Amino acid sequence: MLLLGPLLIPLITAVLTALLTRHERARRYVSLAGAVALLACAIGLLLAVMQEGRQSVALGNWPLPYGIELAADALSAALVLLTALLGFAVLLYAGRWQEARDTAGMYPLLHGLLAASSAVFLAADLFNLYVWFELMLIAVLGLFVLGGGQRHAEAAFKYFAVSMLGTLLMLGAVGMIYGATGHLNFSALRMAAQQPELAGVLPVYVVLLLLAFLLKAGAFPLFTWLPASYHTLPTPILALVGGLLTKLAVYVVLRLLGDVFVAIPGVLLEALGWLAVVTMVSGVLGAAYHWDVRRILAFHIVSQIGYLLLGIALASPAGAAGTSFFLFHNILVKANLFLIAGLMWAAAGHHDLRRMGGLYRARPFLAVLFLLSALSLVGVPPTSGFWGKFMLLREAFAQGHFVWGGAALAVGLLTLYSMSKIWVEGFWKPHPNYSSDHAAALAPLPRTAYAVVAGLSLAILILGLFPQPFVQYVEMATAAFWPARGML
């Protein structure tokens, strides 16, 4: 049941919170209880995986590959735990968040999103994976329109219109891969894909499937839905969506290329590498353009996706380990930055850097927390971001991909450019409307929210200062499924 928990607990919580339409307080408590239970279950799952190795369940007790399988290995168990942690943090933060108040739908939708995310990490069946992506899509759409304003609806529409293309492509590709192999289960697909008569022809469909997930991941130039919509979400929700969603798709790409369709032609991986580089640069340029903190951070998601894809394109255990470490780091840091952006908004009264300022004087502790996360995003040692970036850089150079590695470094500088913009304009510059004494008295920040940010920052700090166990963990986790590609 440990394997089902991460899916069922949030799903049941979602149902319960949706049924408690008239009891605001009860809804919050049920929601928190669900988040705690999910966290406990995820920890249990991780421990089980570490002790007993890969966990797998065949639903309905039907033999595989006929039934549906859910499975957790070291990588997915850790990501489920991260999802649970993030869900808990965000729900705690959102408790009394002014932007997200009076929205009966928020809790069930957030839990629905958590259920779908965990299920994506655990799915070991291609069609099942598609179903969970659909659940995620509808939950996110619901979260978009929660505010009920014109901009929310427009954002939802843009998000929907473009992502739907990816969804349909995914469905079509899944269907065709089934048609070609006769299988949906990951292990069965891996076996089938290596049959000599299929090995050459299957990649045609695998490419389509990967494209669908690249769209969901926000790779260049398929990311237009992301910066068009993300900034309209209330901050707590944005933290979960922005921290998690695109990374789910990256995880799937990693899983598919590393575990399922291992015989992809090298030229396609090469192409993926260049795509990663362009994604990195394009995202960071978008971030350099914007002045709205949320939009800067949203574009940075795109840029970081580039790094994640780069590690996959390197197609080696070390590259995959780099991507996995980067994934952990990025989920935490990106979510935390969005949460901090929310606190900045609460303290300075605006999201646009031209309309805010004075936060360094008014909120020195918030400034320190921001600095930590920002430096981590830039990849300054010894923050979590550096280790992931270094693992990717080292592997890129070792393989002779100097341009890829160089681009990763240059993008780091551009990331520094926009992070220092937030720091200089938001924290150092005096507030355009208030004197620095006034800004301090503007609004008391919600204490729980502050505590959540501090807690996440602590996690980031630990990941930065003591990376060894985590690096070892991802190396072990990826070695478990990433085949030695030299053999192929």
Add this chain to the structure above:
Amino acid sequence: MSLILMLAISIAVAAGVLLVLSRDVFRLIVGLAVLGSATNLIVFAAARPGGLIPAVIEAGATQLPAAAANPLPQALVLTAIVIGFALLCFALVLGAYLVRQGGQQNVDRLAAAEPAATDPVKPPVLEQ
């Protein structure tokens, strides 16, 4: 797989793409619905259907005859139809809301979340 089905699916896809690229909110949504139907057919066609015998075990028999249709893609398509329908309902309502609330039928003029820039290098300020 029958050529005629392949052609029909391809034409439906092309028509769907044309609709999706339309400037009209409603046409766009219908386009996605058409593309969705075509995609369902792709999944269905992937199993190379051709026979007429449904995947139902006859009274007296204990298993499907070999000539029966492949039941798995049918189940997948059924799931996909339902999901697609749920999303279509949402999309129709979303479109209606956009048109009513913003009075805008043109998908290229949805500028509340992404207003057009006026400054040469800086983006416009979003008022929340």
Add this chain to the structure above:
Amino acid sequence: MSHANHSEAGGPTYLWLAAVPLSLFLLLVWGLSRHDLPWHVDTPWVPSLGLSLAFRIDGLGALMLALITGIGTWVFVYASGYLAHEPRRGQLFTVLILFMLAMIGAVTADNLLLLFLFWELTSITSFLLVGFNHEQAEARAASRQALLVTMGGGLAMLGGLVLLGQMAGTWTLSGIVAAGPTLANDPRLPYALVLVLLGAFTKSAQFPFHFWLPNAMSAPTPVSAYLHSATMVKLGIYLMARLDPAFNDLLFWEVMLIGSGTVTAVWAAVLALRERDLKRILARSTVSALGTMTLLIGLPSAGAGLAVVAFMFAHALYKAPLFMVAGNIDHATGTRNIGQLMGLRRAMPWTAAAAVLAGLSMAGLPLSFGFVAKDIIAVAKAESEIFTLVSYATVLVNAVAIAVAGVAAVRVFWGPLELPRNQVHEVSWRMLLPPLAIVFLGMEFEFFPALADPLLLAAARSIAPGLGEVSLSAAYDLEALLSATGITALIGLLFFLAWDRMHEALHTLNRFDRYGPAALYDRLLHGLARIAAWHTRHLQHGRVSGYLQLTLAALLSMGMFGWLHTNSRLELTWDWPDHAWAWAVACLLLVAGAAAAATLRTRIAVLMASGLVGYGSAVLFLFAGAPDLALTQFAVETVLVVVAASVLPHYGTAPLQQEPLRASSGVLAAAAGIGVFLLLVHLSNLPVNGELAEWFGRTSLAEARGRNVVNVIIVDFRALDTLGEIAVVAFSLLAALPLLAGLRKGRVP
């Protein structure tokens, strides 16, 4: 500076913090007296990434440590006086301590990553220190400039270090130095060295990255004295010196260092003449000195190593006091403009004394350690036959140094007092003692060279292992004096006397400013903003049809790329289904519906036409052995009519606009259709694997007790899919609730 309020702010002065560097300094002295160099420590940290807390202190490291902690002690004392009026001094001291620790780490780290870590930490702490007066726009701009330039260089350096590490197969600096000569033929070496030098050049403000240092003078003066003269800017020099033994023989290395060093030294000297602000003059001359150091490292002779360390040492000992003098003057008069400063010696006698003594050293005149250093430099240059052009350049540079010393030490203190007497006052002892103490220290080394000799020689030997026995005491014969300083001193004197006139003359250089590196930096920033704007506005323009077009085009072209790079089989086979006529009807319905939906002009008609696509599929399902699907599709289309009928009025009643067929849309639609067709043809050629279907057919009744296999799959074999599916259905309503509520409320203004 925010010195309008001259009353001391309350709270602690943090004078006791000076005990931190002092105790570290004493620890170093004690260690040097008891243990031979080099010292090693190695503790694992992240073994998986090759990172360990590996520290190695040799002569060069010890010299740097002595500067960092020794000068640091006095800087802390000075800062406690200088910041007496600053309410936020606690923050400044915190960052200053952090900076000191980062510096200590950087000059002792033996692991490449560890070096990079501390290197970046100095950049960040420097950023925070330069931007300390962050309510002023120029302080913010200067700190960001320093950050971007030095961290940019740092990132390049990381790339270079990783390359070096991979080439040498080791992640320690000492290992790379040891392996250095064997790397000479590696084609990657030039790239690696350029990258590493980019880091060193940006940090040590070498041309063309020299511009950030004068701007960083918006930092409080203790910071300038510490970071921007005595320690941080020497970090690049330190790294080059550290790597020099490995690459000394490479022509490439020599040319890079000597070339860049010479250009930097000369150009900065010229620019120093253009400044009016005392601190900026000193900053320019610091850049010039750093150029000289780079040049010296590049010289191949063993004596050059000694020259570098001697000059580095001397420079720290005179430049830090001079900055403090500038700070005192600023503190006392409220200005640093040399045009307004005259005759301060009567009001500020102690500051004047410190200035004169430091100036002596800077000018390289006898009685100072600067004189010793200059002597050694001259010997080094003579040893290694350098280009004449370079020697001429150094004469100019030295002459300007003398002139700068004159301006800072003599000019502002002599002559009649320009400012009202009662406004100018001597500063507190905490600001006087440090500069005096440091200059006296410098003189002591001149008279008792034995005090500094062992340290400097040890440092020189880490750069130039081949250095023989030398004495550091300068020869006091007239000939040497004249040859070493005579001519330069004369030119320097001329420069000093003609300072104002040259200043005027150099104004004409202004017109070249917009081609200079500083302008280039600004233009790069503007260019970045413009490129970012151009890029983002073209990709993220807010038009949905554009997004969809781009996405479709990208998907199609990338899909085609994949198609072309994999094996595909295309053979059209003719196989007819059992009820071909029914299939034909169904397909006809489908095609007609799709085509009509794309062309009709009223919403209801478009909707009905799209319904035909559904009904067509339903008919097809019915005649393809899928009655469940047919039923479902029929039911869905029927309910859709109900939903659509009630939602359509909200779209308004006006007919749909006619949209001319755009070529781009047509191409995309055709490409999509053809693509799908090709994929399906490809698929039709593959063999069918009916393993799953066969198993379901066998197991359905026997084990799952159902005859309708499709339904059994849905509720049993693959029930998890269905669970997800109904969750989507239920969530779809939940998601739509706010929209439905909005529609019910009607038009909201």
Add this chain to the structure above:
Amino acid sequence: MTPRSTLLMQSARPLYWMLLAAALWILLRGHNEPGGGFIGGLLAVAGSSLLAIILGIPAALRLQPLAPLPLAMVGVGLAVLSGLAGALHGLPFLTHLWTGIGLSTVMLFDLGVFFAVWGALTGYVYALVDAGETAP
């Protein structure tokens, strides 16, 4: 009010019950013949929509076991519960159990599907019918 619409109003309820009965029949026979929870659910939606359009939403709501959203959510909950029953016996989630008289957790699962579809789509229909009256 025209006689025809009176007739329509009077026949609405019987029609609804007929449709609901058909829906349940389709639901139950689904395991062995074409049909099942989803198609049954859609039929029920058709019935409820008829009622809502002719007799108004309150009337339709009265004849539904729960309001739309709770009904949909209960449907999802039922499906989960049906899967948990097997888990109580130590079997994996969604392992279906059968009693001697032909009742099984499969039916519970299919009922969950039925409710989810019925609830969610009637939720759309009612809200839209309601909003239709304010539509321009």
